[in-house]
Amino acid sequence: MxxxxxxxxxxxxxxxxxxxxxxxxxxxxxxxxxxxxxxREPLVRAVLEQIKNDRDGHDAVQRVLHSVIHSLVAVDxxxxxxxxxxxxxxxxxxxxxxxxxxxxxxxxxYRMESSQLHAETSCSVYMQ
Numbered sequence: 219m220x221x222x223x224x225x226x227x228x229x230x231x232x233x234x235x236x237x238x239x240x241x242x243x244x245x246x247x248x249x250x251x252x253x254x255x256x257x258r259e260p261l262v263r264a265v266l267e268q269i270k271n272d273r274d275g276h277d278a279v280q281r282v283l284h285s286v287i288h289s290l291v292a293v294d295x296x297x298x299x300x301x302x303x304x305x306x307x308x309x310x311x312x313x314x315x316x317x318x319x320x321x322x323x324x325x326x327x328y329r330m331e332s333s334q335l336h337a338e339t340s341c342s343v344y345m346q
Contacts, residue, residue: 242296246289246292246296247293249289250293254290254293254315258315261286262315262316262319265283265287265316266320266323268283269283269320273327287312287316290309290316291309293311294309294311294312
């Protein structure tokens with residue numbers, strides 16, 4: 219019996235019926251338009267909270283974090299009409315929805331960590 223990897227490409231028409239696309243690509247389009255766009259903010263908040271928990275030494279569900287983050291990249295990389303400009307990222311959704319908030323949260327987390335460490339230790343210990 220043939221496995222998923224050996225299955226032929228299955229094409230379906232896109233939303234307006236003009237361009238056929240692989241069913242996997244269509245699934246990513248639906249994922250982006252029907253799910254991510256509707257739950258983006260709470261999804262990103264939940265992922266950032268899990269990352270903070272991981273930094274604090276608590277358990278985080280790494281597989282789920284990886285899957286969510288990967289899906290933010292994959293939806294843009296698999297858009298059939300998208301061709302990134304030279305030097306441009308093909309994952310605008312990832313950058314806009316996740317990377318910018320992650321960098322801001324990381325900045326704040328380590329700013330607080332360094333402030334707390336500075337307040338609790340001597341200057342020489344802090345500098346080590």
